Amino acid sequence: MPRPRFSYPLPLIIALSLGLSACSTDKAAFYHQEEFSDTNAFSRSFPGTEKAVCEAARRALLGQGYVISKTTETTMDGNKSFQPASDKHMEIAFHVVCASNGNGKSSTMFVSATQDGFALKKSNTSASLGVGVLGSVSMPFGSSDDSLVRVSSETIRSPDFYDRFFGAAERYLLVDTDEDDPAPPKK
Secondary structure (H helix, E strand, C coil): CCCCCCCCCHHHHHHHHHHHHHHHCCCCCHHHHCCCCCCCCCEEEEECCHHHHHHHHHHHHHHCCCEEEEECCCEEEEEEEEEEECCEEEEEEEEEEEEECCCCCEEEEEEEEEEEEEEEEEEEEEEEEEECCCEEEEEEEEEEEEEEEEEEEEECCCHHHHHHHHHHHHHHCCCCCHHHCCCCCCC
16 A cells, blocks of 8 residues: 655745754854953053052042942952933942053053943832631732842943043042152252
8 A cells, every 4th residue: 555645835845944953053242242352342552650540440439429349459350330210220330440551650450340230129028927727818918018129230331432431531540750759959
């Protein structure tokens, strides 16, 4: 007895193949966005020692209302909070590292800032009443606990943002120059 032969239309076979291949592909990875190109958005060289350059960065952050949370002679972290709406909270966090350029005359400031978003989340609470023989009964009392939950976090990539920061740091930069030294007394 001959077997029946099934014939599938070509468009159905193509659609199934594409559907199955779409399920197996990976989502685009974020590390592909990293170019490691020759841009200077996150760094700037300044005249002076790494200690002087980091002090200028500290003063620039303090001058804009940032709270310095951790600092050494060549690194610092600072943050500032914003509340654009009653149920939203934003925070910008800076991480600064200063490194000597090896010539004793200049140093490079490396800066990275992140913007974190938080939302107010409410959770209802209830109380339990336990009676030895009867067991326990949960009673909702209508109270709620509010907490901020992080809903977003992103590195700030805007060159203009960093240009404004580097400009503020440059205004605070205290550089020792020969012109600042008092002239020796004449005899």
